[in-house]
Amino acid sequence: MTKSFDGNNNWGTDHAITRDSVYGLRIENTHSGILSFLRTKYSKDLNDIDVAVTGIPYDLAVTNRPGTRFGPRVVREASAQLAWGPLFPWEHDPLKRLAVVDYGDCDIDQGNPHEIPKQIEDHIDGILEKGASSISIGGDHFITLPIMRAYAKRHGPLAMVHFDAHSDTWSEETNRIDHGTMFYHGVKEGIIDPEHSVQIGIRTHNSDPLGIKWLDANWVHENGPGKAIAEANKIVGDHPAYLTFDIDCLDPAFAPGTGTPVVGGLTTYQARTILGGLGGIDFKGMDMVEVAPQYDVGDVTALAGATLIMDYLQMRTKNLPDKV
Numbered sequence: 001m002t003k004s005f006d007g008n009n010n011w012g013t014d015h016a017i018t019r020d021s022v023y024g025l026r027i028e029n030t031h032s033g034i035l036s037f038l039r040t041k042y043s044k045d046l047n048d049i050d051v052a053v054t055g056i057p058y059d060l061a062v063t064n065r066p067g068t069r070f071g072p073r074v075v076r077e078a079s080a081q082l083a084w085g086p087l088f089p090w091e092h093d094p095l096k097r098l099a100v101v102d103y104g105d106c107d108i109d110q111g112n113p114h115e116i117p118k119q120i121e122d123h124i125d126g127i128l129e130k131g132a133s134s135i136s137i138g139g140d141h142f143i144t145l146p147i148m149r150a151y152a153k154r155h156g157p158l159a160m161v162h163f164d165a166h167s168d169t170w171s172e173e174t175n176r177i178d179h180g181t182m183f184y185h186g187v188k189e190g191i192i193d194p195e196h197s198v199q200i201g202i203r204t205h206n207s208d209p210l211g212i213k214w215l216d217a218n219w220v221h222e223n224g225p226g227k228a229i230a231e232a233n234k235i236v237g238d239h240p241a242y243l244t245f246d247i248d249c250l251d252p253a254f255a256p257g258t259g260t261p262v263v264g265g266l267t268t269y270q271a272r273t274i275l276g277g278l279g280g281i282d283f284k285g286m287d288m289v290e291v292a293p294q295y296d297v298g299d300v301t302a303l304a305g306a307t308l309i310m311d312y313l314q315m316r317t318k319n320l321p322d323k324v
């Protein structure tokens with residue numbers, strides 16, 4: 001028996017199905033056991049649950065290399081490395097402050113591609129109806145559009161905090177499904193509030209950002225994470241917000257496992273520091289997208305994705321009391 005960081009004897013295996021409480025991080029051999037996100041309980045029961053982590057294994061909307069349908073699986077696997085205690089430099093256990101479960105994956109019929117946006121929206125609706133918020137693991141970035149439709153039904157237009165190498169607002173007047181145009185549709189549909197949205201890490205051209213403020217990659221390198229935090233907080237203010245993190249925001253040196261890499265991106269340190277400074281924002285939910293393990297090296301991209309989700313949980317719970 002080995003003690004966890006807070007002195008509990010909770011070493012064991014397969015906590016994803018054997019744990020009797022949804023609260024608290026659990027120690028388990030990293031290399032074995034049933035893989036849920038952060039060793040949380042696998043459950044379709046969302047009564048009294050604050051956060052449902054769910055996979056959206058969809059990659060039919062990519063413009064270049066496919067493979068993100070395997071993203072949820074590898075991010076769960078990488079998260080096993082983080083389940084032993086608070087993520088440095090945080091000092092609290094986020095799972096003592098929020099009830100979090102792994103809700104499994106969205107059921108997607110690849111054979112009926114035009115039905116998939118509605119399938120994803122319905123899946124997220126099912127989570128939000130229970131009063132939980134969602135953390136979605138992609139999947140390509142298109143999934144964020146149907147996810148945000150579900151959120152906008154409840155909160156109105158959302159301030160979007162968007163980490164990415166690409167703006168994903170390229171103009172597209174038709175209803176094509178594409179992972180580079182969905183935020184054009186999001187703004188035109190009125191589910192994204194451009195005036196209070198911010199895109200961080202951009203390093204591709206787009207002549208019309210649709211009124212969304214960019215803190216592009218060069219700006220972040222020149223000004224540093226501290227100023228990025230101040231700007232993002234100022235832009236979003238107290239508006240209801242949604243966080244979407246495309247792993248290609250990171251430089252390919254830090255996240256090679258993705259379909260459309262662009263050099264000159266953020267370091268994991270910069271991204272983690274910026275994200276960690278957004279605790280004052282009223283985030284209603286988040287997603288982590290575009291992790292494609294086929295192009296990864298030593299699972300570093302999957303680990304970055306899992307770590308940034310954990311940072312989100314740490315950041316969101318920093319000022320909450322322990323429930324257990």
Ligand SMILES: [Mn+2]
Pocket residue numbers: 141164165166168179246
């Ligand atoms: Mn993207």
